[in-house]
Amino acid sequence: MGGETKVYTLAEVAPHNNNKDCWLVISGKVYDVTKFLDDHPGGDEVLLAATGKDATDDFEDVGHSSSARAMLDEYYVGDIDSATIPTKTKYTPPNQPHYNQDKTSEFVIKLLQFLVPLIILGVAVGIRFYTKQQSA
Numbered sequence: 001m002g003g004e005t006k007v008y009t010l011a012e013v014a015p016h017n018n019n020k021d022c023w024l025v026i027s028g029k030v031y032d033v034t035k036f037l038d039d040h041p042g043g044d045e046v047l048l049a050a051t052g053k054d055a056t057d058d059f060e061d062v063g064h065s066s067s068a069r070a071m072l073d074e075y076y077v078g079d080i081d082s083a084t085i086p087t088k089t090k091y092t093p094p095n096q097p098h099y100n101q102d103k104t105s106e107f108v109i110k111l112l113q114f115l116v117p118l119i120i121l122g123v124a125v126g127i128r129f130y131t132k133q134q135s136a
């Protein structure tokens, strides 16, 4: 009976971002929560703040109950074209071997900074000791 699932782009969903018309994207699905705004135990502001983006993390971070999850069906209007959701910025770790190499030379420099004055001091004390002995 029902027609095909409507697939929305994020650009189509994003304008539904006010208290007269509020759509959310959660776990790949689009929900029209306009009628739920006043009833949401977490308040309407958090829902409005979660519009225009993938609100999955916002929804999950709250740890919604299973009854809250069951309510989702009621507001379902279609699916989101996931290609239109900007992917999360991938963290690319710094070049590891190079980074390690840098660390090693940093360590050697620190060690030298510590050792060189000690060596100079040691040599100076040695010379002083030696010359004192000779003149005595």
Ligand code: HEM
Residues within 6 Å of the ligand: 024, 031, 033, 040, 041, 042, 043, 046, 047, 050, 055, 058, 059, 062, 063, 064, 065, 066, 067, 068, 069, 071, 072, 075
């Ligand atoms: C259609 C989507 C949503 C539905 C059906 C929904 C439903 C509910 C329900 C039933 C509760 C009561 C506690 C529970 O049963 O878990 C709740 C609490 C809450 N919701 Fe949502 N929620 C939705 C989306 C969101 C989003 C996108 C946010 C954004 C952060 C959010 C934030 C909160 C917060 C902060 C509470 C806690 C309120 C409190 O305990 O004081 N909700 N929600």
